[in-house]
Amino acid sequence: MSYAFSSEELVHKGVITMCDIVEVGERYLRPILGDNLIEAIATGQYPELKTNYILPAVAAWCRYVVEPLIASRCSLCDDLSSADNERLAMIMPHLRNKASALTRRLSRYLDAHGDMFSEYNPKSNPLNRCSIYGSIIQIH
Numbered sequence: 001m002s003y004a005f006s007s008e009e010l011v012h013k014g015v016i017t018m019c020d021i022v023e024v025g026e027r028y029l030r031p032i033l034g035d036n037l038i039e040a041i042a043t044g045q046y047p048e049l050k051t052n053y054i055l056p057a058v059a060a061w062c063r064y065v066v067e068p069l070i071a072s073r074c075s076l077c078d079d080l081s082s083a084d085n086e087r088l089a090m091i092m093p094h095l096r097n098k099a100s101a102l103t104r105r106l107s108r109y110l111d112a113h114g115d116m117f118s119e120y121n122p123k124s125n126p127l128n129r130c131s132i133y134g135s136i137i138q139i140h
Contacts, residue, residue, distance in 0.1 A: 015070060016062045024061040028099070029054065031126050032107055036119035046117065053106040060099035067095055103127070 030038060033054075041050050068088065107127040110120050122128055131138045 016066055020062050020065050021058060024058055024065060028061045028103060029057060029106075031124075032103065032110070034119065034121055034124050036121075037117060040117075040119045049109075049117070053109050057099065057102040057106050060095070060102045064092070064095040064099050067091065104131075 025038075033041070037046075040046060041054065104127060107125055110117060110125070111122055111128065114120050114122055129139065
């Protein structure tokens with residue numbers, strides 16, 4: 001939670017569920033890391049990679065995934081105002097950009113230190129084949 005939300009935000013610790021984490025891992029990180037590296041990390045290898053690069057990316061993507069859910073849960077109590085909808089519309093691209101930046105940071109680290117991670121295959125990493133910046137897709 002501390003990776004995804006600041007200490008000033010009043011968010012219950014259960015707002016990010018294991019399902020959210022699994023979704024994020026499968027959707028955003030498994031394509032980059034690959035099955036073999038994920039298995040190695042799950043067995044306790046590469047704790048520095050996990051702590052310094054993977055967890056920040058997971059947290060940012062979790063925040064991106066749950067932010068609309070938080071807003072919809074609040075709307076069960078009260079109707080969301082147009083100001084709330086505008087705030088959500090403004091914050092979502094920011095959250096996606098942050099998560100994308102942390103994912104690219106992870107990818108760059110893996111590429112620069114690939115010799116440390118025998119399970120990593122840079123040819124399988126989709127970020128090494130294309131980049132997406134907003135609505136611009138660049139194929140390498």
